[in-house]
Amino acid sequence: MTFTHVVLYRAMNLGHRGSPVRAELEAALLAAGARAVRSFQTNGTVLLDPGEPGTTTADAAAERVMRAAVPRLAERSGYTHAALVRPLDDVAAAIDGDPFARTRDERTYRETLTFVDGGEPLPVDLPWTDPRDLLDLVAARPGLVLGVVRGGPGSGGDPNGAVERFTGGVATTRTLGTVRRLLAAAARG
Structure with a gap:
């Protein structure tokens, strides 16, 4: 499986009050259209395959997936903080x-x-x-x-x-x- 993006949630601590558990976080992103996800550590850092090839299309798809998961995360765990999406290549270059x-x-x-x-x-x-x-x-x-x-x-x-x-x-x-x-x-x- 190839991950091309990372979702960086702000103020998330998996399993704590106001944050989802790992399974809820991953399920929310998959239900939002991601092809594959892997929550990494407990700090709200998630590897993401948005399911669309091509840089511009993939960046927009990753953003759409993250935004589509927001209501589910709020409903299931009360998590309402922001999230940022970055291409993994940009993170590596940094x-x-x-x-x-x-x-x-x-x-x-x-x-x-x-x-x-x-x-x-x-x-x-x-x-x-x-x-x-x-x-x-x-x-x-x-x-x-x-x-x-x-x-x-x-x-x-x-x-x-x-x-x-x-x-x-x-x-x-x-x-x-x-x-x-x-x-x-x-x-x-």
Whole structure:
């Protein structure tokens, strides 16, 4: 099976209140027209085959599938947050060549990819560091901001919040490790 897209749900934690269980999430996307889906981890990251070949057609089909699943997810689990869709090739290109190599140091807690839809471009020069020195936004391209979080669990920087405040768009963040594991799972089919 070939996955061509990923659906990135915002604020989803499978099995928790207000989020579906894995089977509900996958069933909603299949009922919405996907040819194949595989929920990856518990954070609302889903590999998707939208069932239509061709880049432009497949991108539109993936978006349609995601949107068609929204009412079912709301009805079954109460999940009403946003979701973003990206071609897997674009996600892979975002981390090609280790874009964090120059920003990684002993204080690095997490390297992040914040996917964003809507809003305005970042209004700050990059790299940008937050006033508490817990977050660097290091690179941006349309629909994506790369960040480096310092501090430990619960005390680190918040790339999702920063990107949403700056852009006014809807964002969801994944760690570099999650994205690498996602791409490896997609390659295995």
